[in-house]
Amino acid sequence: MDLPLVVGVDGSEPAMRAVDWATDEAAPRGLPLRLVYASLWERYEGAALAEGLDRSAEQIMADTVVEAAARRARRRDAGVKVTTEVVPDDAVGALLREGLNATALVLGSRGRSGIAGMLLGSVSLTVAARAHCPVIVLRGSHDNRAGAGRHRRVVLGVGDPSHGSAAARFAFQEAAERGVALEAVRAWRWSAHEPAGHPVEPGEPARRHEQGAVELLDKALSGAAAECPAVDVRRRTVEGTARTVLLDASTEAGLLVVGVRRHDSHGHTGMQLGRVAHAALHHAACPVAVVPERV
Known part of the structure; x- marks a missing residue:
């Protein structure tokens, strides 16, 4: 059932x-x-x-x-x-x-x-x-047009692949059910010490950061993509903070999917959201799906 x-x-x-x-x-x-x-x-x-x-x-x-x-x-x-x-x-x-x-x-x-x-x-x-x-x-959906987003793409914020694949699978299934494209987004930064919005300098170090994001993106999507081969997947790596990148992507999305880690201890699950999911829930321009990843 x-x-x-x-x-x-x-x-x-x-x-x-x-x-x-x-x-x-x-x-x-x-x-x-x-x-x-x-x-x-x-x-x-x-x-x-x-x-x-x-x-x-x-x-x-x-x-x-x-x-x-x-x-x-x-x-x-x-x-x-x-x-x-x-x-x-x-x-x-x-x-x-x-x-x-x-x-x-x-x-x-x-x-x-x-x-x-x-x-x-x-x-x-x-x-x-x-x-x-x-x-x-x-x-979002403050104009009582709750169903309008079904025809807009699903956006998946891709985090660390080692933390699980539940969010990726959920996003692929949602895209398949809706018959829309899936945009998988991985943010990357030139340096953890640079302030938000600081432009990266061209050159080999920056390319290495971006290539690392591409590799992580591919790894995170591999299992779910094989299970839903008909979904149109658009991979995107963007320089910037994950928070800013995903909030920007949410403006044209029907659903934003983020994974959150759950640490079970003695049968109890604590409150774990993380800064990215927290920001999405407060500021996204579309519905947000928070998917638990067991670790």
Whole structure:
């Protein structure tokens, strides 16, 4: 049985855009859609008990939120199987458990309790840092055209090949499912001591740095490329910081994929994102998929 796409919903517009996006992704793949509301979100916001009612104000709000999200998904595509769940837990704990049996978790950039001007909500950031499955955070798409990005290329930020290939495989599969090109990007620098944006000097040392990036790129893609030979792969090495290079690439992308290392210790996974993934989640111009790499 195919695992569902799980969407965290809380009644906010970013969460509803996540429902739109996930519905568009689930439909062509035949995946079920699971909409999850963590009931303690309302408690944290100070919802009072409704006097004289069988259900609390919190319970009423929870049912209203999941029902509205389910209606929105069904209106967008009636063929997608939609289930809902109200989980009596905090948002992070509920979503991390849901991620154990999910194709991916899909989250809005911030929820109803987000403060105007915040770059990314704490729930989305924490779940992306700790989940055992890919987490897709809906950066961009603020004009309610969540599905528009399906026809734009997938961008993969290529890190150290020794840290795993899960992100590369995920990116290839996404490109294949969407029928779009995959742009694999590896940033390189002339010197770790040069300030960001400092132009490299021409010559043999610079060529060696660039050639090293080309070799790392080829190594990182070899396994996933063999599994998805039909995908149009465009390899690109760019001088600059990985953060700047990937954020620039995200402006014309439908999805930006980054891998993050997970160090499991005694059955617990700590918060590990790294500077590049952190920057992408805060600043990318398109949805960002954070894919765990086990090391």
